[in-house]
Amino acid sequence: MAGRVLRILPARQSTRIVWGASLGFSLLLLSLPWLVRLDGHPHANWQQFLGRFHPLVVHLPVGLLILVPLLEVAGAVRPALRETAGFVLAVAFAGCVVALALGFVLAYGSGTAGMGVTRHLWGGVVLTIVVLLCLLARPEWESHGARIAYPTFLVLMLVALVWTTHQGGSLTHGSNYLTQYMPAGMKRVLAVGSAPPSTSFYAKHIHLILDSNCASCHGEGQAKGGLRMDSYESLMRGGQDGPVIVAGSAAKSVLFQRITLPADQKHFMPAEGRPPLQSEQIRWIQAWIDQGASPTLTSLAGVTIREDLPEAPIEPVGDYSALIPEIRKKDAGQGAKLRQVSSRPSDGLILFTVDAASTFDDAQLAQFQKFAPYIVEAELGRTALTDASFDTLQQFTHLRALHLEETKITGTGLPKLAPLSHLTYLNLSGTQVTAASAASLNAFRSLRHVYLYNTPAEPAPAVPRVQTPAPAATGAPQPKEKSAQ
Amino acid sequence: MKQHPLCTDTEHVTKVLDLAIPACVKQEWADLQTRRHFLGRAGKVLGWAAAASLLGDRRLRGDNYPAAGAPAADSLNFPNFAPKAKRAIYLFMSGGPSQVDLWDYKPNLAAQFDKDLPDSVRGSQQLTGMTTGQARFPIAPSHWAFKPYGQSGTWVSDLMPNMGRIVDDLTIIKSTNTEAINHEPAIMLMNTGNMNAGKPCLGAWLAYGLGSMNDNLPTFMVLQTKLNTDENNQPVSSRLWSSGFLSSEYAGVGLRSSGDLVLYLTDPNGVDREVRRKMLDAVNEINRQTYEELGDPETNSRIAQYEMAYRMQSSVPELADLSKEPQSTWDLYGPDAKEAGTFAYNCLMARRLAERGVRFTQVYKRGWDMHDNVTKVLPIICRETDRGCYALITDLKQRGMLDDTLVIWAGEFGRTVYSQGGLTQVNYGRDHHPRCYTTWMAGGGVRPGITYGETDDFSYNVVRDPVTVRDFNATILHCLGIDHNKLTYLFQGLDQKLTGPVPASVVSGLLA
Numbered sequence: 001m002a003g004r005v006l007r008i009l010p011a012r013q014s015t016r017i018v019w020g021a022s023l024g025f026s027l028l029l030l031s032l033p034w035l036v037r038l039d040g041h042p043h044a045n046w047q048q049f050l051g052r053f054h055p056l057v058v059h060l061p062v063g064l065l066i067l068v069p070l071l072e073v074a075g076a077v078r079p080a081l082r083e084t085a086g087f088v089l090a091v092a093f094a095g096c097v098v099a100l101a102l103g104f105v106l107a108y109g110s111g112t113a114g115m116g117v118t119r120h121l122w123g124g125v126v127l128t129i130v131v132l133l134c135l136l137a138r139p140e141w142e143s144h145g146a147r148i149a150y151p152t153f154l155v156l157m158l159v160a161l162v163w164t165t166h167q168g169g170s171l172t173h174g175s176n177y178l179t180q181y182m183p184a185g186m187k188r189v190l191a192v193g194s195a196p197p198s199t200s201f202y203a204k205h206i207h208l209i210l211d212s213n214c215a216s217c218h219g220e221g222q223a224k225g226g227l228r229m230d231s232y233e234s235l236m237r238g239g240q241d242g243p244v245i246v247a248g249s250a251a252k253s254v255l256f257q258r259i260t261l262p263a264d265q266k267h268f269m270p271a272e273g274r275p276p277l278q279s280e281q282i283r284w285i286q287a288w289i290d291q292g293a294s295p296t297l298t299s300l301a302g303v304t305i306r307e308d309l310p311e312a313p314i315e316p317v318g319d320y321s322a323l324i325p326e327i328r329k330k331d332a333g334q335g336a337k338l339r340q341v342s343s344r345p346s347d348g349l350i351l352f353t354v355d356a357a358s359t360f361d362d363a364q365l366a367q368f369q370k371f372a373p374y375i376v377e378a379e380l381g382r383t384a385l386t387d388a389s390f391d392t393l394q395q396f397t398h399l400r401a402l403h404l405e406e407t408k409i410t411g412t413g414l415p416k417l418a419p420l421s422h423l424t425y426l427n428l429s430g431t432q433v434t435a436a437s438a439a440s441l442n443a444f445r446s447l448r449h450v451y452l453y454n455t456p457a458e459p460a461p462a463v464p465r466v467q468t469p470a471p472a473a474t475g476a477p478q479p480k481e482k483s484a485q
Numbered sequence: 486m487k488q489h490p491l492c493t494d495t496e497h498v499t500k501v502l503d504l505a506i507p508a509c510v511k512q513e514w515a516d517l518q519t520r521r522h523f524l525g526r527a528g529k530v531l532g533w534a535a536a537a538s539l540l541g542d543r544r545l546r547g548d549n550y551p552a553a554g555a556p557a558a559d560s561l562n563f564p565n566f567a568p569k570a571k572r573a574i575y576l577f578m579s580g581g582p583s584q585v586d587l588w589d590y591k592p593n594l595a596a597q598f599d600k601d602l603p604d605s606v607r608g609s610q611q612l613t614g615m616t617t618g619q620a621r622f623p624i625a626p627s628h629w630a631f632k633p634y635g636q637s638g639t640w641v642s643d644l645m646p647n648m649g650r651i652v653d654d655l656t657i658i659k660s661t662n663t664e665a666i667n668h669e670p671a672i673m674l675m676n677t678g679n680m681n682a683g684k685p686c687l688g689a690w691l692a693y694g695l696g697s698m699n700d701n702l703p704t705f706m707v708l709q710t711k712l713n714t715d716e717n718n719q720p721v722s723s724r725l726w727s728s729g730f731l732s733s734e735y736a737g738v739g740l741r742s743s744g745d746l747v748l749y750l751t752d753p754n755g756v757d758r759e760v761r762r763k764m765l766d767a768v769n770e771i772n773r774q775t776y777e778e779l780g781d782p783e784t785n786s787r788i789a790q791y792e793m794a795y796r797m798q799s800s801v802p803e804l805a806d807l808s809k810e811p812q813s814t815w816d817l818y819g820p821d822a823k824e825a826g827t828f829a830y831n832c833l834m835a836r837r838l839a840e841r842g843v844r845f846t847q848v849y850k851r852g853w854d855m856h857d858n859v860t861k862v863l864p865i866i867c868r869e870t871d872r873g874c875y876a877l878i879t880d881l882k883q884r885g886m887l888d889d890t891l892v893i894w895a896g897e898f899g900r901t902v903y904s905q906g907g908l909t910q911v912n913y914g915r916d917h918h919p920r921c922y923t924t925w926m927a928g929g930g931v932r933p934g935i936t937y938g939e940t941d942d943f944s945y946n947v948v949r950d951p952v953t954v955r956d957f958n959a960t961i962l963h964c965l966g967i968d969h970n971k972l973t974y975l976f977q978g979l980d981q982k983l984t985g986p987v988p989a990s991v992v993s994g995l996l997a
Contacts, residue, residue, distance in 0.1 A: 278994060279950050280935065314567065334700065342564045342966055354699045354842035381840070405884065427885040451885030454811065 022136060026129045032104065033121065040226070042111035051106025054099060055172065061095030064088050065131065065161055069154050086138055093135055096128040116171050116221025123164030130157045167221075174216040175230075201303075202232060202295045206288050209281050210235065213270050232295045247293040250286040259285070315422060316346035317398045320374045327371075336360055336368070341376060348376035348398055353383050362388045372396045381405040381427070387413040394419065401425035405451070411437030418443055429453040563694045564966025569997065570891035570929030571698070573965060574835045574846045575687070576874060578896035579672060580719050580853030581922070583915050585902050586627045586863055588923035589659050589944040590640035594626035594902070602903045606945050613666055615856060615905060616916045622903035624943070625913035628860045637934040644867040647875035654878055654887070656931040656995055660938025660947040663898050663919045663954050668719045668854070671897035671919065674954050676725045678983045685729035685974075687958060688845040690983045691965065692735040693728075694972045699842030701800035703738035703793060706838055708848045711742045711826035715865055716852025726847065730976040733786045737847060740834070742826030746805050750798055761798075765791055804837055818876040821869070832873040836880055839890050853896055857906050857914035878927055887928040891964045895924035895957070902943045921947045924957070930964030932997045955989030963991040 042048070068089050075082025103124055107117055134153040141150035169177065210229045216222070218239075219230040227239030238244045244255040251257075258269040263276050270276065277285075287300045320327075327338045327349070335356040341347035351368060353360045360383040368375070372395040380389075381403045390413030393402070400422045411433035417423060423444065429451045438457040441450055452458045502511055585591070602622040616622075631640040634649035639657065641649040648655075665671035670680035677684040685693070688705035697704040707726045712718055726737025740746040752761055769788050776784040807823075814833065815822065821829035828850050835846045852866050874894060881887040899922025900915035907913075921940045927933065939949040952960075959969040962983065969989060973980040 279937070279939070280994070342567045343562050344566070347567045352698055352842065355701060379842075401889075403885075425885070425888060429884050449885065449888060451883070453883045453885070454813070 019136065022132055026132065029100070029125045029128060032125065033118075036104070036108060038107055038113050038117070038121075040111050040113035043109050045109075047105045047109025051102055051104075051109045054102040054106045055168075057095065057102055058099040058168070061092045061099055061131075062161065062165055064092035064095060065157060068092065068134075069158065072154070082142075086142070089131070089135055089138065093128070093131045096124075096131050100124045100128050112222045112224065114220070114222040114224075116167060116175070116219075120164060120167040120171060123160060123167050127157065127160040127164050130160055171221045172216065174212065175220055176211060176215075199298050200294070200296050201284075201288060201298060201300055202293075205284055207232070209277065209285065213274070213277060213281075217271070236293070245289055245293050248290065250289040253289050256282075256286060256289055314347065314376075314400075315398065317348040317374045317376065319345075320349070320371070321345065323371060323374075336364065338368075338371060338375070349374050350377040350379065351375050352379050354379065354381075357382050358384055360384060362386055362392070365389050365392050368392070369395060373398055375399060376422075377401040377403075379403045380407065383407055385409060387411070390414065390416040393417060396420065397422075399423055401427075403427045404431060406430040409433065411440075411457075414438075415440045415443070420444075421446055424448045427451045428455060428457075431455055433457050563696075563972070565968040565971055566966055568930070568964065568966025569889070570964045570966075571889045572839055572842075572844050572846075573691070573891040573893060573961065574839060574848070574877070576832075576870075576877075576892065576894045577676075577847055577849050578853050578870075578894065579721050579849055579851045580668070580717065580855075580896060581671075581898045581900055581917055582853045582896045583855065583859065583863065583900040584659070584918075584921065584923035584940075585625075585900060585915070585944045586629060586859065587642045587645060587867075588657060588925075589921075589940055590631040590642075591626075591902075591942060591944050592631075593942055594624060597624045598626055599623045599908055602943060602945070606941065606943050608946075610920065611666070613917050616901070616903075619905070622901075623908045624902055625904035625908050625915070628911075628913075635934070637936070639934075639936055644864060645871045647871045651875055651878050651927075653934040654882065655925045655927050656933060657923060657925045657936045658938055658952050658957075658992075658995065659921065659923050659936060659940055660949065660951045661895070661899075661922050661924045661954075661957060662947055662951055663922075666898070666917050666919045668897060668917075671917075672719075672721075672725060675895065675897045677727075677729065678955065678958055678985050682724050682727075683729055684981070685731045685735065685983070686726055686737070687961065687983060688726055688737050688847055689728040689731050689735040690962075690972060691845045691967075693731050693974070694967055695844055695965065697842070698844060699800075701796045702804070702838070702841055702843050703797075704843065705735065705737045705845045706843050706847075707737040707739040708831040708834055708846065709739065709742050709826075710828045710831055710848065710850045710869075713852055713865065713869065716862055717854045717856065718851040719854050721849050721851055725849075730981065731974060732782060734789050737845075742831075744825075746825075747797060747801050750801055752798070761795065765795055800841075804834075804841065807833070814880070817880055819872045821872070822876075827873075828869050829873040829876065832877040833880075836877060836884075836886070839881070839886060840884075855900065855915055858912060859915060860912045881928065889929045891929045891931065891961065892927045893924070893961060894926070896922065898922050899944075902945055918945070920945060926961075926964075926995065930997060931960075931995050935995075937992070937994050950992075950994060952992055952995075953989070955984045955987060956992050959984050959989040960992045960995055963996070 068085055071081045071085035071088060075085060104121065106112075107121065130153055134150060134157055137146060137150040137153055140146045211219075215228075215230045217224045218227045220228070223239075225239040225241065227244060228234035228237075236243065236245060236247075242254075244253060246252040255269075258267055259277050259282060261268040268276070284300075284303055287303045288294075288297075291297065291300050331337050331339065336351065336353045337355065338349045338351055341350055349371060351371075356364070360380070362385055365380070365385060369392060372392070375396050376398050377400060378393070378396065382405070385404065385407045387409050389409070393399070394416045396402075397420065399420050402417075402423060402425065405427045406429070409428075409431050411428065411431070414433075414437050417426075418440070424446050426441070426444075426447060426449070428438070430453070433452065433455045435457040438450075438452060438455075441447060585594075600623065602624055607622065611617075627642065629643045631642050632649065633640050635651075635653040637653050639652045639655075641652055663671055663674055665674050665680055673682055673684075674680045676686040678687075688707075692704035695704075705726070709721065723736070723739065726739070728734070728736035741748065752758070768791060772784050772788050772791075775781075776788075810833075818829045818833050821827040822833050824830060828848070831848045831850075835848055838846045850866075850870055852862075855862050878887065878892060881890055881892070899918040899920075901918045903916075905914035905916040921944060937950055938947060938952060940946065941948050962969045962972065969982060969984045969991070973982045975981070979986075
């Protein structure tokens, strides 16, 4: 790279001085990590105070540096923009220097060390030097001298920028921040999160807790106190002051002691005002350590964990504001009523019929057809509805919960509801629904809770129903739970 | 002075100047009634009137009272977000159930029988007048054994075998704590968020915010359990289901615990529905005139309540008719449920009210106040309540109602681990204890099968995840879709709210 620099080196005396100074500055930056060693011990408070402005300052040059190539490209069409690029580049360079200085003070002052910090630091140094090169090569390029050097430096700058900022982001948010909620299929394609799928309690729970709460300081990026918690081996190895886990005794384990201190204590973890672990997470960690801190054990005595039921996300209903006057009028009168689920209209409407009860029949339900796409819950229990009502109900396309308890329906129309893709709750208690017609519910994709209490279908469903192994102490009560297939 | 328009006494109109007021004040008043004074005031009045008409009729009237029958808080503002629960049933255990003997299992205490409670545990806490003079505070371990139940392995006292069976449906809070140590302030605080009487209770706030789901029954109903004279009963009265400064339409409506649920429900002989209707129309018309004359919003509440009473004449008999309940109901709730006014009966009634769209039902059970003779009285009250609570949860669950009904079980405080009065091998007493007590919730919005919060080895202080009464109430409102900071009512110059002025927070660890 030095050769290329020299080839575009202009012969004038004043620019020679500039080049000399730049070379000296670059060498200084490159040797910085040796001049002031990051020893992993915290230093003066004022350094940390100052250093914490790094994240604030750093975004200015990042933004400007992205702007520079844009201005140069756009400048081909509008020359005025190209004139700006030089100024922006200069400001960006100044920003780089300040951000680099603050970042170094932060790392030195807070005693952070680790691969991530080192990478981020080197990224910053290289980036600053490349920006300086851009700055130097630009005048020549503008006067149509060296045509290749400046664009090359710009590309190098962008690469260095992306890499460095990603390292920085991983330091603050943790290295799995971007990939944590990546769709599983995409993860497989990209082969991220290569930890082997494991069913052990450690892999399923403990590792996740530590990874999301601790690993941003005790992980690949930083290893404060010499401790890394991003893998089982490094966790058990402990930090510079010895192991943090004593298998079999949570009380003797430093890790457990530190997370259970009062939150205002100096040694409390997670430190620096990060949210404390939830009490049940602490309970799991305690049980896991007490029962041997094993990497392979799949379940622990006394700990049951509710598997998350995949809740269908609530899909907003369409705009019904034109119908609101009519809804309010119905609300004020006697009989069936429509109410908004919440103050957000897009949450949809609930149909209440308790006032009309025994007089509410299929014909009355049909009058609600125009509201059909906006109704997410229909409370039709104890009404005079019959199986004919399913012709209307199948138009309630956003229906999530349907109450038909104690009605005269027999269930022959139930298959008509199969296209209702949001329906998760169906209450048929106290109806004449038979096992045969209830069997059609197995084809319903989204249905989670079906209630058949006090029906002919209750005692023994004729068709074997797919039962999920009852998740430990599941959330909603679901005597007749049906799995999503 | 203005007389009531229905008053027929026109001869004895008192004049203000006839009242016993110092002569100098009367003179000053007379002096003020000058033409300049009149014109000055009239000018201001006209200005305000103009401003009022410009700003709309609500802004300057200085009241927030709605017209009769209209939803109080704008029905489009509540719930603030899609709620998990549409209604709630609150089983209120008045007197202060002993967490030490029921839920908060402390196996280590057995070894400490009759040892003194360490001063470091009690700290500087002020005690009630009943035990503050005691020479010593001997530890009284629970007389009963505990067993782990369910998949969650929660320890429950042998006094409540049925509760053990549904422990995986419960969200048990061991760290509830209150600021009050005596019944009256504590029970007011639990119900209204304030130790002083006069504030609206939880049910009234819900009725005000969420409105009714059923026009034919009150939005908020209260069921009292018949007294059992073996127990030490603390008074419970309508101050606990009062609407405070909210319109009295939102106050709880109590059903009677014996005889007819509501008195005079049937029309007297010779009065048919039509005559009754005509009479009500006439009364309403007179009330309406009174309202126009005086503008007291309580007149509108009265109109609304006459109408509600009229509709309840047909809805309550249907509610009270248990003949259509299947045999499985009686098998579940037990024989007590056949007798009106028992706790089991009230639990069944609470389910029926929930089915009929009543927003909030509060069941009061008194008798948990056990200053002595715990080993005799506690089994009695547990026998009364254990089955009812179990049956209610199980019944709601099998009928698919637990998904959108929140059930709450709580008293006003807990009881001390040390014995009040003499401690023997077979008996002890327990004083009031505000620093920690156990409550539970179940159903819509809360996370089942967990125990939240922890107490120290003596069940005396909360050591993890404290839940204050404010937080408790904020969490209940949250389950019903209400942001506790948004459910407010302007009164005495303040935006009043259930959780009061001290910051409260929803306990996210309890939520599903």
